Amino acid sequence: MKNILKLPLSILTMALLFSSCEDFLTEEPQSTLGVDDFYSSEIEAEIAIAGIYSPLASDKVYGQNMTVSMESGTDEGYYNRRYNENWTVGLYRHTPADNDIKDLWSGLYSSINLSNLFIEKLNKDAFELALYNQYIAEARFLRALSYALLVDWFEEVPLSLKSTQDQSSNHLAPASLETLYEQIIADFIFASEHLPKANDPNYVVGRANKMAAHGLMARVYLKMAGYPLNDTSKYPLAKEQCEVIINDPDQVHGLNQSTTELVAATETTEEKRVVTVDGYRKHFLSYIENEYDVKESIFEISFSYLRELGIDTHGRIGGINGLAFGYGGGDDGYPGAYAMFNASPILNDLYVANNDSIRKQWNVPAMQYTNNGDARMVTSTLAANYCPGKFRRWEPSDYNDLFLTPEDGVIEAYTLLEANPTPNKNFTGVNFPVLRYADVLLMFAEAENEINNGPTALAIDALDQVRARAGVSPIAEKVGATANKTNFFNELVDERLRELCFEGLRKHDLIRWNLLGEKLNQLNETIKGSADYSSANENHNAFLRSGEFFDPAKHMSLPYPLQEVQLNNNLDQKSEW
DSSP states (O other): OOOOSOOOHHHHHHHHHHOOHHHHHHSOOSSSOOTTSOBOSHHHHHHHHHHHHGGGGSIIIIITIIIIITTOSBTTEEEOOTTOOOOHHHHTOOOTTOHHHHHHHHHHHHHHHHHHHHHHHBOGGGSOHHHHHHHHHHHHHHHHHHHHHHHHHHSSOBOOOSOOOSGGGGOOOBOOHHHHHHHHHHHHHHHHHHSOOTTSTTOOTTSOOHHHHHHHHHHHHHHHHSTTTOOGGGHHHHHHHHHHHHTOTTOOOOOOOOEEEEEOOOSSSOOEEEEEEOHHHHHHHHHHTTOOOTTTEEEEEOOOSOGGGTOOOOOOTTTTTSOOBOTTTTOTTSOOBOOOEEEOHHHHHHHHHTTOHHHHHHHOOOEEEOTTSOEEEOOOTTSTTOOOOTTOSEEESSGGGGGOOOOTTOOOOEEEOSSOSSOOSSOOOOOEEEEEHHHHHHHHHHHHHHHTTSOOHHHHHHHHHHHHHTTOOOGGGSTTTTSSHHHHHHHHHHHHHHHHTTSSOHHHHHHHTTOHHHHHHHHHHHHHHSTTOOTTOHHHHHTTHHHHHOOTTTTTSOOOOHHHHHHOTTOOOOTTO
16 A cells, blocks of 8 residues: 655645635635546645645634643643633633634534545546545544534534535434444444555654554444433443454554652651653653654644645644743744633642642643743642643743753743744644544443443553553542442542643543533632632632633533534524524
8 A cells, every 4th residue: 555645845835725625615725726627646635635634724623723722721731811702612701603613513514525525536537446445534533523513512513424515415314323423333333444554654643644544443433321411331342343453463652651760768857759751751752743753642733834835724733732932022933822722729639639649740730931031830729820741832841940940141042842943932833633543442441330330340450551651659549439330430520620631632532521510610619729729819810710610501511603603504503592
């Protein structure tokens, strides 16, 4: 089988410039590949496939809206600008007219429409059957992913398996959840049968692959087992999909292991365990440095910084949800971070209670780089710059500087982590994980616990693999944690937050578990119970907004975008909106 997506940059640039779906639907394409043509060569197929990925790598979807601003407003974290309500979805102040809602809808349907067009137009006679099926499988994978995300956010949505020909094609009523999931699963199954594994010599990193299809199927089955369908018969199916990855004879995927060493006590120090190899840090550096770690990263969205070369990618990962960096006045050339997303004090508490230093140090390191060039600690979990560090663009060259105040005019050194020597103030090249092996282990443990009405040795082992990599003791050492189904489930709820925070999963985990309202209440109680909290501090009060505005009757899914309701004669707005 031949390599795919190894094209000259000029061709890929052309692909992403002319295959935006909004332009595609309203203008005559300006390339030689018209919509009436069939894709009859690998170059033509590659250009079309690149176009399907393009909407996903935009502000509308993985670049910002879906993964950061709309994902905010959970026990993971929240919008920290007290003087506006720009992140309306995360604050539960949105309406059907909100641009973020419209953009997410249009971005995902853009990818779906381009997938449908590709499936229709790929010339089967021009390719060997295996390569033809692989191309179709990739398009169906991306279509399934896009529909799964739409259902997560909107629940029932229109289902179209044909490309849009004119406005009349858009008059579709929402399909039932059962119908939507049937199609999503069918697409993922086809993808799992015809895509290569990540160890295939012809596999190109950053592309869909066989195990990604299995893992995302498992995620869909767990969603079906929870709110709103609550079809618990799907737990065994979720487990089966995870087992395909875990028990793969090739062992393509696994965790980057950490190692620790016990340092004996001395006359002046206590016995302590120190980290000698930090596999968690190593793995997340791979996203920041664009070094594809296909062992643990089963599928990710690539945001390699190519805007200057004409490719319109819009990744803001590590910028709006990164560690604050003010030096340089917001100019290009510095790893600036607007840092609009605050990490929750609940997350800090979970790490401290778990003796979880590896993940705490990486995910919530409590540090910032000031306008004056001072790397310093953030001393309160309620400070405006208590921000996530998971996708950091920088770190101090000397961590001791965090505890020192430099003399006037002295600029403390920092290390640029991002794989771009001249970083842009707005857009980053940091890739975003869609599915990691750690998630597969935790999904398996959850399904196993549900199926057996309590944790089995297999479920405990899967959870402990994740904990061991974090340098944390086995779960059985925590009193009562494995005593019954409920206790073990509660541990999984916390473990998914500790391991997968800021990866765009928490809100939908809480929704499928029907715990979003409960966790928001807990968040506000934790904020108000903090020794640092002051009712006179407007920043502190602003952090309470998500919990105060959340309404379970309205906010378990999004309203349909206003313009879609106006254009689609068969799409009625949800009754609560």
